[in-house]
Amino acid sequence: MNVTNTFLKYVTIDTESDAHSTQTPSTSKQFDLANVLVEEMKSLGIEDAYVDTYGIVYGTIASNVDTPCDTIGFIAHMDTSPDMSGKNIKPRIIEQYDGNEIVLNEALDIRMDATMFDNLNDHVGQDLIVTDGTTLLGADDKAGIAEIMCMCAYVMEHDIPHGTIKIAFTPDEEVGRGTDHFDVEAFGADYAYTVDGSDIESIDYENFNAASALIDIQGSSIHPGDAKHKMVNASELAMEFHSLLPTKDHPALTQGYEGFNHLTYVQGECEAAKMEYIIRNHDTNLFAKQKEDFMLIADFLNKKYGSNTITLSIEDSYANMADLVRTKIEIVEKVEEAMKQLGMNPKNTPIRGGTDGARLTYAGLLCPNIGTGGFNFHGKYEFISIQSMEKIVKLLVKIVENNTI
Template identity: 50%
Template sequence: MQHIIDRFISYVTVDTESDANSDTTPSTAKQWDLAHKLVAELKAIGLTEVTIDDNAYIMATVPSNVDHDVPVIGFISHFDTSPDFSGANVKPQIVSNYDGGDIILNAEQNIVLSPDYFKDLLQYKGQTLITTDGTTLLGADDKAGITEIVTAAEYLMQHPEIKHGKIRIGFTPDEEIGRGAHKFDVAAFGANWAYTMDGSQIGELEYENFNAAGAKLTFKGKSVHPGYAKGKMINSMLIANKFISKLPKEEVPEMTSGYEGFFHVTGITGSIEESTVQLIIRDHDSKKFAKRKKLVKKIADKLNRNYSKQFGGDIVEYEIKDQYYNMKEKVEPVFHIIDIAEQAMKDLGIKPLIKAIRGGTDGCQLSYMGLPCPNIFAGGHNFHGKYEYVPVESMQKAADVIVKIAELTAQKK
């Protein structure tokens, strides 16, 4: 188990935070640091066809060791971390034989990881946890996934008695800012299907995700001296507030779960003359997703009609862009790839947790690019913040699942 701990720590201590405001790929130069390290490591453990392109997309091969036709399968993870919280100077803490109580992440700042709030912790009593020191995120999203894939590949190379077909490995930048699959060369990858190792708790197996869109609305106003503003001033911030107030009040992330969709205001900037609202729109159901986008347009169009005379034109401009779609449509026709993953977990004594993702992964975009790609647990919890942690046993189990999937896929029917 120490081997997987050491590998994981060697990855998370490299800062790979991505940046949505950058137009390069990768979005930050520091992602190259881990990318080059991974390329060297993949070569060192004996993988073939190890490549890295100009955008830091890494691919490699575990060669087949059988003489019959076997579908080429792939395993994919991303090496960037979220810009939501600092990923610099990560100092992982090891909690051996977790006793089920509070974990002091940072005594000086009184930062405590407690099962009273994070009840999932109690699943891992007696196990070894890796946590943050309370000042950064951990980076298990998705360096746990990378750790598991490299560990499984190394194990397969060292154990030729385990029969498997050709296995492709892919590591991507910029997933956390929604660009992880944008420049992924599906043809060069050459797999019949793949799995992202990017889920959370042990047992997760996901082939449904949100349909997703982002909206930007710009509200105009007229600034007049407040002493003489009656009938003249139009405060764009108040118009923006009217727009937000017309959205369904209970259809927000903090009040929804399961298959329930939502509207989520992610940013507001404003002055009297101009205000901007950033909004994301999510729903698993494609028809409900379309209705949500129409509602945003309907509210904005009504504001334009109400203020057209006073303002002298449209008072709000809006742009709505689709971001990704529910992979279910692309995975269901090849559902055997879910059956194989589910069987692999059962064979290893892991209870499969098949549920819909309340988010998206590289896999949902890749599925629409011709590479069906459901998602498997990587083991971490509380991503994108100081309370992030991962049980080492979950990472080991995920690596075991990869090996078992490879073995099951190669069995003659």
Template identity: 45%
Template sequence: MENLIQRFLRYVTYDTQSKPKNHHCPSSAGQKVFAQALYEELLELGLSDVTIDSHSYVMAKLKSNVDYPVPAIGFIAHMDTSPDASGKHVVPQIVENYQGGDIALGKGDEVLSPIQYPELHQLHGKNLITTDGNTLLGADNKAGIAEIITAIEMLIADPSIPHGDICIGFTPDEEIGRGANHFDVEKFGAEWAYTIDGGPVGELEYENFHAATAEVICHGVSVHPGTAKGKMVNAMHIASRFVLMMPEEETPQNTEGYEGFFHLSSACMGVAKSQLDYILRDFEREGLAARKAFMQQKVDELNKQLSKGSVELVINDSYANMKEMVEPHPHIIELAKVSMEHCGVEPLIKPIRGGTDGARLSFMGLPCPNIFTGGYNFHGIHEFITIEGMEQAVSVIVTVAEKTALHYKQ
């Protein structure tokens, strides 16, 4: 474990924030730089089949050290950080032996408070890595990368731990929903895999939302305001009417567990044209279909109410619930559960209220549940992770490799 934290602290210095408006892959230059650094690090570790492709997907393999057939398994993490907060000039700080109360972030007035984040009450005595209050930390998902490489390093250092072929994959642009776009499942070579991209210790997830995006495009007429009477149709007013037609109780801030939602994620407003960007989420296919139909119904209703101007709706599917593809292979989940328990970690099986690369990869023929990293509050300046949680994630990865080999021993 001695290299784990230094490795992580080095990784977060790379600015790898993905750019949703850029349709190249990767969407940001920093991801290319980080991918090249990871490629060189994997070569230095002596792994086989180390590759980096034109889209900055990095893959490698640790060859089996047993003389009987074991299915190749994989571990996957993403290189980009969220567009929701800056990932440039990240300055992490280590809070040793946290004893409660507010944590000052950097030199400003920003604090990490247990009043806002009550999970801190459960972390007394732990060593925390936080931001300085100006950026996100990047534990999502550089902690996952650091944990995977450290686990591989431990397997190399201790050949007494049996394992089959271990495939490693690092992807770009997961945060903007494109992490699996150019992932070569056949080249990767695993029969199943785990994304190391979860949150607090113990998380084990193989259910996620069915997801879609919706663009509500409001058309108006722009006229100079001095001569606008009877002529101007303000598309922003139309957009505001639509927002008020949507159910407030079915928004992210008012839902949890298996409850789906409509989320107004962004808007581009103007007199002649305004666009509302929504994401739709539901754990059931029928539920997502009902949400699409509901939005279309509201668009139709609003168009009937308007004497001037119009509204149109464009919906696109994003990803589906991996449960359909993982549940037929229960041993994949069981191996993760047994490994966590062996490491003294209580498995917390819960749905992902979002998506991961694993969701799309599962439908591409690579069943791929999600395992914790030990982090909290992803996508914002209050992101943090515990050193102990990172160490436990490494232990679980190593144990999954070992338990898989022992499971298939004749």
């Protein structure tokens, strides 16, 4: 099984998810890939492979050693982001990238170079798979699936000694529902790794704490000619609310471990207005402080303009898995060790988002993340290096192999 061909095959199957759909999985076309994967797993010898009614693919490779060892899970997601079309993807391979501008689409004048994306500088000399500029590529996360499948094929074909290996491919990660129906108990792994993300030398286990805030503002509309001491303009209160949030917490001013409040939606008239924010921070205390800012501002404006002017509701979305993973940090160290054996330089990067692994960790399955080698996800500039994919297949095999020692 060749990882490049496997990847190129998967990206031709459209699996775009849909945040506005109420069905599970959000788009039934995700079953198209799920069914292909079940067939391929069976032909590899993973006899129990199946897709459940929620569109999750599960499979097991039974241990071939007598010694007791960990049951390790590997997980990737099948859907692609609704941010850009995942239909009719026409990938192109650029052999031995020379570091110059890449013309993705001459007719549409779509190009990329290292001044736009400095990550291209790290890939000079490698073979890159790019889009034709009209779709995303789908390396997020079909590269993860291809890498896991090729690891399975390699381990079975070469009779590599291994403990029990559990595989799962989930739908709807991109719309935040990837693990809603994931059966951690039935999966039965001691811990797992998601293979999703970018840098192949990064083993990540810190993600944001995340919440969303909804703000409904009740104004009082009256003809502006008769408005003196009567009008309360809800749109202006929305602006006042926003202006009271700390300026430093704007996403465009943050990086690394710095959290943010991001205004994702605003709609307003004189009578009523509505705002939606997402709130993010790696640090639990700072995260709580950010949520408190919203509450204090709502209280302040309600005192100023009347008690039912602002209605605020804050809902937690997911939490940072770091504290839980640190209770069994050896599962991160095992990956670092395998990387070193392959001549890689392991590092941990704080994820400025969430992962399926964060939810699974809180559901009882510790689940750090391994990169796939793909970059610039969710858009037409997405690309992946063939050498990176090959390296990740080797890394996954190494993790499995080390588990029996």
